[in-house]
Amino acid sequence: MFPILGLFHSLPSCICTFYAASSSFLPVKRPNSSPASNEGSSNGGSSEPPRKFQRVGKSQRPVAVPSGPATSARTRFIRVHEGWVPLLRVSPAMSQVAIPVRQTMLKVLYTRPKPTLAAEHALKQEEELTYRNTEARFISHPSVGTESEVQAREEARKKIAALCLTTVHLEPYVLSMDQMKQWEPHEEGSPMACDRCNQRFIVKRRENADHCRFHWGRREKRRVYTCCSRTTDEEGCETGPHVFYESDPDILHSRHGFTSSRPKNGDEDSALDIVALDCEMIYSTGGMRVARVSVVDGTGNEVLDKFIRMDDGVEVIDFNTRFSGINEENYSTAVHPLESVRESLDSLINSETIIIGHALENDLKTLRMIHHRCVDTVVLFPHQQGHPYRRALRALAKEFLGQTIQAAGAAGHSSIEDSVATLDLVRWHVINKPRPKPPARYVALA
Structure with a gap:
């Protein structure tokens, strides 16, 4: 190489001048040109084709664009959440992964789950925690814990659901007359x-x-x-x-009379052996009155759910919606007064039926019902400070069943949900706790 360079410098100046003049005709890299300049060159300019690996125009990175119409970044975002999925417009030669594979992955990201799912979930949990306030120590989920813990909870849930309660199970739990008297609490x-x-x-x-x-x-x-x-x-x-x-039975009886549950009518009686019952109450000019009653059978199936119209001359003061779940809209569907609803209850409950409930004396008082075969979760799960304190139903359901109930906030409670919860708590107690001593009248029969 170096001898050739030396030979080049030793040539006469005329030859060097000729070589320099000739070098202007050597092919060079064609500059990027606009369509206008290309049009001019086609008429009289150089027609030399570009080299094989020459890049023409500005390089562009692959971008995702929406497959539907979009006019702005905000429109693209909204369109995507309404169902549009971005379409990849990428040259296959510039992608290391097959375009159909990338498009499928992108579709999955946009269709499941929603990008706001985590935020919505957190807000719901915060709302529930705020409503329950100091009673809620944590928010759990069935999927939280080790595999063995999750499996154990699922097996326990299935075991409770599979238990079909009978009178044999519940006979030792029936409250005595002394226990019922202990929990007894205008116009x-x-x-x-x-x-x-x-x-x-x-x-x-x-x-x-x-x-x-x-x-x-x-x-x-x-x-x-x-x-x-x-x-x-x-x-x-x-x-x-x-x-x-008001809780004084004499005053309550003066407003609407108490009646006992009917006796059993032979072997063909339509009444059930076991029911779980819950009532929702509102404030009226006649005190606190029942506005909804719900009943489920021993397997948890709904058998009665009715809204109750106030008696003639009794007017509503407050629907107490936060706790009753009753509002003006659903109360307007109430057709039957308490007397008519009691007749419907008589077809399901006789004097031998075992009624399960939570703080059941309140429900029986508002129904004006006298019944002596009761199982109360307030007694089964006593407060640590003893009588007359009692634990809330939602706290019991959370601790023993791992369920969150009464979480609707200002929308109120559901008597169906509460009835099923009390039934499941009794099932749990039958499975996991020693049976209480039966009253003396049942020991004599044993």
């Missing part, structure tokens, strides 16, 4: 004490009722309310009409 224009703020007021119907400030949550030991964490010295967090609640 429009009459003065009463408000069940919410404890002030005296004149009972008026809903459209004319006087209002007060109150807390819908319970007061804890540290003198704060579970609904808003305010202290007892602060103003209530909610406004509503004055209402009253």
